[in-house]
Amino acid sequence: MRKSTRSVLGVVALTSAVALALSGCARGGDGGGSDGAATASPGITDEKITLGITTPLSGSTAGPGTCTVAGITAYFGAVNADGGVEFGDGKTRTVEIKALDDGYDPQKAKSNYDQLKDSVFAMTAGLGTPTNRAYREAAIADEVPQVLVMTGDPIFSETEESPWQIGFVPIYQNEGEAFGKLLAESGQDHKVAILAQNDDYGEGYVEGFMDGIEGADNVEVVKELTYEATDTSVDAQLTELASTDADVFFNAMSITPLVISALEKAQQLSWLPSWFLPSNTSSPGAIVTPGGGDAFPGVYTVAFAQSASSPTFAEEAEGQQFLDQLKEYANYSDVPAFPHCVWSYQVGATLQTVFEQMTEPTRDNFMEALRSVDGLEAPFMLEGTSVNTTEDGLPAVSTVVVQKYNGAGYATVQDFG
Structure with a gap:
């Protein structure tokens, strides 16, 4: 039971x-x-x-x-x-x-x-x-x-x-940078819309993402908005971001109900970009599946550990x-x-x-x-990750791999798309 x-x-x-x-x-x-x-x-x-x-x-x-x-x-x-x-x-x-x-x-x-x-x-x-x-x-x-x-x-x-x-x-910058690099190395042109929590959490993810795409002429950030962790809705931000027709949505959010509602709102607006979600709000069973993640070309996150919800x-x-x-x-x-x-x-x-x-x-x-x-x-x-506490400025785990939602869980990917 x-x-x-x-x-x-x-x-x-x-x-x-x-x-x-x-x-x-x-x-x-x-x-x-x-x-x-x-x-x-x-x-x-x-x-x-x-x-x-x-x-x-x-x-x-x-x-x-x-x-x-x-x-x-x-x-x-x-x-x-x-x-x-x-x-x-x-x-x-x-x-x-x-x-x-x-x-x-x-x-x-x-x-x-x-x-x-x-x-x-x-x-x-x-x-x-x-x-x-x-x-x-x-x-x-x-x-x-x-x-x-x-x-x-x-x-x-x-x-x-x-x-x-x-x-x-991993620090927020590690996660954001890993996804930014994946986009920059894709060899394809991308327009990115960003919604970030208005605090150190959101700022850290965006900072890392910007570092990851630095110098890449194939990635353009077309609009960046924020929300407060105390907000009960981000519908207005989603509506504004959807108008950009960005093909990638970098979604630096930590509040589970808001992530689910954002996934649902994007579908109501017929805006279907690829998504990036932080590791702590990327749960297949609790967030992506309830939010209808299958509707999008891809939902990506980063990880260093196996998922217990994997089949x-x-x-x-x-x-x-x-x-x-x-x-x-x-x-x-x-x-x-x-x-x-x-x-x-x-x-x-x-x-x-x-x-x-x-x-x-x-x-x-x-x-x-x-x-x-x-x-x-x-x-x-996961292979290629370990616990290392000896480097000043880095947490115990600082290595991550990018993964893509496959309808049930996540699988490691080497290329965007």
């Missing part, structure tokens, strides 16, 4: 509440003392390490937000059932996840951080640029790691600007194991419609690698180990 998102959220909320009630057990440790050993940071003991997540579990981004909790919960649920993680200091610890709902509200995200910061070792996996930015400066001041978070904002990966942060997913995913033993673990340890019975379930599962694998390198139970030692991961092939990475 398939569980609804509401059921999953209820379980997460209950788990979080229980975890918070037990938060007194997560502070300190036996690291300090007369033997000269390092004093353990908050959120880690000899038996357990506790991680915090603030992410949208309600509202318009609840789907991907719930996945950011489910994937990492499933990963460490299986690890804990197997005995836990053997850290580099010789201690074996289980991993506890405390997840709170921020509804994609920056103020709520900051409140959640304030609630969690003294009982967790690190914040991780949370979705959203404005929500992660809301507590970034506080995390730096408090020296609390805010790592492998789900935002493409490049500021999180600049060591000097953000010494306690690093993003997980062939569960045919592989590793894919079926992942789906089983989601059900058993995260109470998530649906086939994930959003890529964030796989992404946060990869975050779990990355964190385990870091934990195994930690020789002291401190946040400083954790950050040192985290910034030394190079060439890690986490579960479900």
Whole structure:
């Protein structure tokens, strides 16, 4: 029987509440003392390490937000059932996840951080640029790691600007540039219309796209419009963009309902360009199929991980194991419609690698180990991609491949068309 998102959220909320009630057990440790050993940071003991997540579990981004909790919960649920993680200091610890709902509200995200910061070792996996930015400066001041978070904002990966942060997913510029280069190298003339979210998210995608087509005389941007993340409709923008007769629509949007309505509005206007969608709003099952993506010549996105919604995913033993673990340890019975379930599962694998390198139970030692991961092939990475945290200014994953929607999922493409 398939569980609804509401059921999953209820379980997460209950788990979080229980975890918070037990938060007194997560502070300190036996690291300090007369033997000269390092004093353990908050959120880690000899038996357990506790991680915090603030992410949208309600509202318009609840789907991907719930996945950011489910994937990492499933990963460490299986690890804990197997005995836990053997850290580099010789201690074996289980991993506890405390997840709170921020509804994609920056103020709520900051409140959640304030609630969690003294009982967790690190914040991780949370979705959203404005929500992660809301507590970034506080995390730096408090020296609390805010790592492998789900935002493409490049500021999180600049060591000097953000010494306690690093993003997980490719920066927006990486994604936009990959698609721009595909167009520029197509050998065909293209007129491009752009609709971008009016914030760092949208600006980053457009900046990358412009870099990708720089110097290409076969690609012309004929109109560029914006929308606000709080808007409930983009019909007016679609109508104006459709009048350009552009054959390519670069759609830098992060709000799921608006992407679906934009797909539908374009069809109502009989405007059928090829589309580019950001990786976090390109779900076949949750966005492209409901929006009628088959009506367009092509719907493109970029990816670094396999899609759990692909018809062939569960045919592989590793894919079926992942789906089983989601059900058993995260109470998530649906086939994930959003890529964030796989992404946060990869975050779990990355964190385990870091934990195994930690020789002291401190946040400083954790950050040192985290910034030394190079060439890690986490579960479900696409060929040619890997986790590399050693390059300043880049997130843990910075390599992507362009993919095209094929009616059920996405397949990697080399050429546009």
